Amino acid sequence: MKINSPLEAYKFLPATNCGxxxxxxxxxxxxxxxxxxxxxxxxxxxxxxxxxxKYEELDALLAPEIREVEIGVGDKIAxxxxxxxxxxxxxxxxxxxxxxxxxxxxxxxxxLVERVNYIQxxxxxxxxxxLTVDMIAVRCxxxxxxxFAAAVKKVVExxxxxxxxxxxxxxxxxxxLEVSKDRNPLLYAANKDNWKEVGALALEYxxxxxxxxxxxLDMLKTLAKTFAEMGTEKLVLDPGTFPTGKQLKQTFSNFxxxxxxxxxxxxxxxxxxxxxxxxxxxxxxxxxxxxxxxxVVASVFTIKYGDIMILHSTxxxxxxxxxxxxxTIYTDPRKPVTVDPGMYKVGEPTADSPVLVTTNFALTYYTxxxxxxxxxxxxxxxxxxxxxxxxxxxxxxxxLTAEKIKKGIEDSGFDMKKDTTHNTIVIxxxxxxxxxxxxxxxxxxxxxxxxxxxxxxxxMEKNWPPQKK
Amino acid sequence: MTKKMKxxxxxxxxxxxxxxxxxxxxxxxxxxLNISGGGGLNPALAYALGNEISQISxxxxxxxxxxxxxxxxxxxxxxxxxxxxxxxxxxxSPRIQELLASKFEVSKVDNWKNPIxxxxxxxxxxxxxxxxxxxxxxGENALPYYFDAEMPxxxxxxxxxxDMPIGMAKAVKGNYEDVINDPAEWAKKVVRDFNAxxxxxxxxxxxPLISDTPAKEAAKVVEDVLQAVDVPIVIGGSGNPEKDxxxxxxxxxxxxxxRVLLAxxxxxxxxxxxxxxxxxxxxxxxSWTQLEINAQKELNRxxxxxxxxxxxxxxxxxxxxxxxxxxxxxxxxxxxxRLAGLMGDDELTFPMSSGTTNxxxxxxxxxxSSPLKQDSDWGPREYRGPIWEIVTGLAxxxxxxxxxxxxxxxxxxxxxxxxxxxxGSIESEEIDITNWIGAEV
Numbered sequence: 001m002k003i004n005s006p007l008e009a010y011k012f013l014p015a016t017n018c019g020x021x022x023x024x025x026x027x028x029x030x031x032x033x034x035x036x037x038x039x040x041x042x043x044x045x046x047x048x049x050x051x052x053x054k055y056e057e058l059d060a061l062l063a064p065e066i067r068e069v070e071i072g073v074g075d076k077i078a079x080x081x082x083x084x085x086x087x088x089x090x091x092x093x094x095x096x097x098x099x100x101x102x103x104x105x106x107x108x109x110x111x112l113v114e115r116v117n118y119i120q121x122x123x124x125x126x127x128x129x130x131l132t133v134d135m136i137a138v139r140c141x142x143x144x145x146x147x148f149a150a151a152v153k154k155v156v157e158x159x160x161x162x163x164x165x166x167x168x169x170x171x172x173x174x175x176x177l178e179v180s181k182d183r184n185p186l187l188y189a190a191n192k193d194n195w196k197e198v199g200a201l202a203l204e205y206x207x208x209x210x211x212x213x214x215x216x217l218d219m220l221k222t223l224a225k226t227f228a229e230m231g232t233e234k235l236v237l238d239p240g241t242f243p244t245g246k247q248l249k250q251t252f253s254n255f256x257x258x259x260x261x262x263x264x265x266x267x268x269x270x271x272x273x274x275x276x277x278x279x280x281x282x283x284x285x286x287x288x289x290x291x292x293x294x295x296v297v298a299s300v301f302t303i304k305y306g307d308i309m310i311l312h313s314t315x316x317x318x319x320x321x322x323x324x325x326x327x328t329i330y331t332d333p334r335k336p337v338t339v340d341p342g343m344y345k346v347g348e349p350t351a352d353s354p355v356l357v358t359t360n361f362a363l364t365y366y367t368x369x370x371x372x373x374x375x376x377x378x379x380x381x382x383x384x385x386x387x388x389x390x391x392x393x394x395x396x397x398x399x400l401t402a403e404k405i406k407k408g409i410e411d412s413g414f415d416m417k418k419d420t421t422h423n424t425i426v427i428x429x430x431x432x433x434x435x436x437x438x439x440x441x442x443x444x445x446x447x448x449x450x451x452x453x454x455x456x457x458x459x460m461e462k463n464w465p466p467q468k469k
Numbered sequence: 470m471t472k473k474m475k476x477x478x479x480x481x482x483x484x485x486x487x488x489x490x491x492x493x494x495x496x497x498x499x500x501x502l503n504i505s506g507g508g509g510l511n512p513a514l515a516y517a518l519g520n521e522i523s524q525i526s527x528x529x530x531x532x533x534x535x536x537x538x539x540x541x542x543x544x545x546x547x548x549x550x551x552x553x554x555x556x557x558x559x560x561x562s563p564r565i566q567e568l569l570a571s572k573f574e575v576s577k578v579d580n581w582k583n584p585i586x587x588x589x590x591x592x593x594x595x596x597x598x599x600x601x602x603x604x605x606x607x608g609e610n611a612l613p614y615y616f617d618a619e620m621p622x623x624x625x626x627x628x629x630x631x632d633m634p635i636g637m638a639k640a641v642k643g644n645y646e647d648v649i650n651d652p653a654e655w656a657k658k659v660v661r662d663f664n665a666x667x668x669x670x671x672x673x674x675x676x677p678l679i680s681d682t683p684a685k686e687a688a689k690v691v692e693d694v695l696q697a698v699d700v701p702i703v704i705g706g707s708g709n710p711e712k713d714x715x716x717x718x719x720x721x722x723x724x725x726x727x728r729v730l731l732a733x734x735x736x737x738x739x740x741x742x743x744x745x746x747x748x749x750x751x752x753x754x755x756s757w758t759q760l761e762i763n764a765q766k767e768l769n770r771x772x773x774x775x776x777x778x779x780x781x782x783x784x785x786x787x788x789x790x791x792x793x794x795x796x797x798x799x800x801x802x803x804x805x806x807r808l809a810g811l812m813g814d815d816e817l818t819f820p821m822s823s824g825t826t827n828x829x830x831x832x833x834x835x836x837x838s839s840p841l842k843q844d845s846d847w848g849p850r851e852y853r854g855p856i857w858e859i860v861t862g863l864a865x866x867x868x869x870x871x872x873x874x875x876x877x878x879x880x881x882x883x884x885x886x887x888x889x890x891x892x893g894s895i896e897s898e899e900i901d902i903t904n905w906i907g908a909e910v
Contacts, residue, residue: 089801122845139906166906217573226569245897253616261575281910296887299860316848321860324793331797374841454840
């Protein structure tokens with residue numbers, strides 16, 4: 001965005017402090033516009049006709065440096081781009097990298113449907129949510145428009161995920177568009193040879209389009225400028241992903257250059273970037289090596305400015321790290337990392353149910369909570385206030401102590417003697433050294449649980465209910 | 470046989486057709502437009518009708534144009550317009566016939582003015598040690614692998630060796646079962662078989678809560694390792710803040726002149742003793758803090774100002790959290806440290822080291838399967854573990870980390886491959902990706 005202080009945004013606001021946006025003052029709202037936690041349309045008064053000019057001016061000033069492009073429709077619509085910074089700590093990165101996994105029009109229908117279903121059903125629980133992947137890229141390997149259309153149609157019927165239509169042949173792309181046009185698919189790709197025809201398709205069907213200029217940034221910019229002039233800015237840039245050696249180093253430089261130029265204000269090149277780690281499969285024959293290398297390339301370009309990518313390996317050992325590195329990079333560094341300290345009931349605990357203790361570091365808490373809940377263990381779970389530090393570090397640093405545990409339980413109005421039949425607290429395995437202290441401080445029996453909460457179910461089977469002493 | 474239809478239906482049909490080309494279209498018979506209603510037509514309906522008719526005529530004219538008839542001229546003369554403006558949305562006639570040639574330009578970063586300190590690990594016989602080769606890290610003038618400035622040194626990997634058998638993930642353990650009771654053999658193995666650039670000997674048995682091995686005895690293990698390998702070494706304590714200073718002092722003494730890296734000085738132990746041991750016996754110090762940039766500045770300052778450690782003997786470890794377990798903090802912490810150093814904060818211009826082995830603490834790296842029934846199948850753990858260590862290290866390499874402490878041979882191999890590729894020292898056959906879409910995989 002072109003402005004960086006709330007005051008600059010405030011000048012354009014109605015300055016009535018009406019509160020409709022949820023903020024007490026227009027100045028507070030302006031601050032949220034600058035950190036992008038509110039949208040300008042949250043201000044209802046400025047939508048009024050009399051503020052039209054100010055609205056438009058401010059809207060232009062607030063627009064992110066990198067254009068936002070939408071792919072797909074409805075609930076599954078994916079936005080890519082929209083970034084304003086080169087380093088996540090400067091604000092945050094917006095619109096996490098979209099992962100598309102490929103299918104081809106040469107696959108058996110049964111295999112294709114199975115693969116699409118596997119991709120759309122893939123999920124990994126993490127910090128209170130499921131990590132999932134995003135898109136299907138349909139590659140034309142047959143060269144036959146009719147075959148391609150049939151494959152795309154099958155994909156459309158099988159999933160709501162956004163779709164990328166991959167071919168350099170305009171006739172193939174058109175055939176794919178005909179059966180997916182109401183799904184706002186991404187075209188892949190226009191290049192220096194087919195740009196006229198593919199450009200016409202992008203305009204005619206009003207869909208986003210990828211521009212492909214392998215290791216030629218002049219051509220990439222030329223295509224982008226030409227397409228903008230033709231009337232579309234729904235563009236994605238693919239500078240080419242070369243999978244190995246000096247070519248990969250050059251690819252890395254190209255990604256850096258395109259994004260830096262965009263953030264620095266070169267509007268002609270300020271579009272989302274596409275990476276194609278898929279090309280790792282052109283360098284490796286053995287599927288494990290190819291999957292590994294693809295994951296490595298995907299990680300590099302998730303960290304450095306890839307906004308969307310096309311991948312092949314659907315092995316868990318590829319998808320899990322890909323999902324986690326994306327979460328790592330796109331987690332908003334401004335977001336609190338704690339849960340509210342206090343007692344949480346998991347399932348429907350009774351007086352016989354165990355009392356477990358963990359920290360209020362969100363990652364720890366949600367991991368423990370999900371391990372317990374998914375195994376249908378009813379219990380009371382305390383998030384002790386450790387300033388959001390995990391168990392091991394909090395024990396070492398003094399944020400998790402017997403006193404803190406005692407206080408945490410008492411503060412929630414829970415009486416171990418009255419509210420449980422066992423008067424027993426289970427502490428995390430990584431805080432085993434606190435056992436004696438907690439017994440002394442609380443007067444309760446203290447048991448040491450497993451070091452990893454994934455082992456709580458097995459531990460419960462063996463140790464719960466506690467033997468009467 | 471003529472089929473009757475309402476005017477608006479005809480309009481609708483044509484509306485939905487983005488007429489781009491005509492293939493085998495025949496227009497048969499007469500088109501008869503019968504507008505009834507006469508004087509009783511209300512103005513709104515008349516307007517609507519007018520709109521429909523005009524729209525149809527536009528579509529018809531468009532068809533006419535495709536057939537080669539200059540329809541726009543007809544309109545122009547009929548309505549007395551001089552130049553007919555180009556109608557919107559006619560994809561049949563791309564407005565641009567030639568590419569708008571354009572040159573891509575980008576500037577280099579202008580505020581990276583301060584080079585990162587170079588630190589050499591290990592000393593050869595010429596420098597009072599017995600290492601066959603040394604390792605130099607640091608010296609960067611830009612973020613790693615950036616085009617702004619050449620990166621002077623590649624990344625290096627030091628592999629972990631422990632002075633006693635420890636609990637390890639199954640995938641890791643399989644590589645070390647034959648040497649697990651012999652640190653010297655273990656060290657030899659990682660250098661000979663796994664291409665380790667350096668070796669880290671962790672003296673964890675010295676922890677009073679483990680075996681409380683006396684410092685003097687632990688120092689013997691250091692001597693054995695120095696005998697067994699000729700690469701530079703890192704010496705780690707047990708992490709016990711009371712015992713470590715003593716252990717590292719003794720280790721420093723027996724390694725005199727070898728320019729090892731003592732791991733580590735931290736704010737929660739007597740860092741002065743460790744710094745002094747490094748100075749007395751000619752070693753480097755690892756300055757270790759826990760994910761806190763200001764603590765890192767404080768400790769570095771104390772090492773320099775209070776303990777007089779020269780700048781070329783400090784390496785930082787700002788802490789590594791595993792992928793999925795706080796790597797976002799570790800990554801950003803390192804990236805901020807490196808950027809601050811490049812921009813001139815000389816309390817942070819030191820090369821960095823990562824305890825990448827921490828990745829094995831992630832359950833995704835070692836558990837047989839997900840403890841959560843709702844998760845998709847996690848697949849074989851022998852492949853999950855190494856890639857967890859690789860991606861953890863790779864992320865930090867991009868944040869500016871120079872040296873990696875690692876555990877699994879496959880992880881070491883792949884991390885070296887990608888970091889050296891980005892560094893620019895890996896040659897490989899060129900691959901033509903122009904038609905990647907059609908690739909058979």
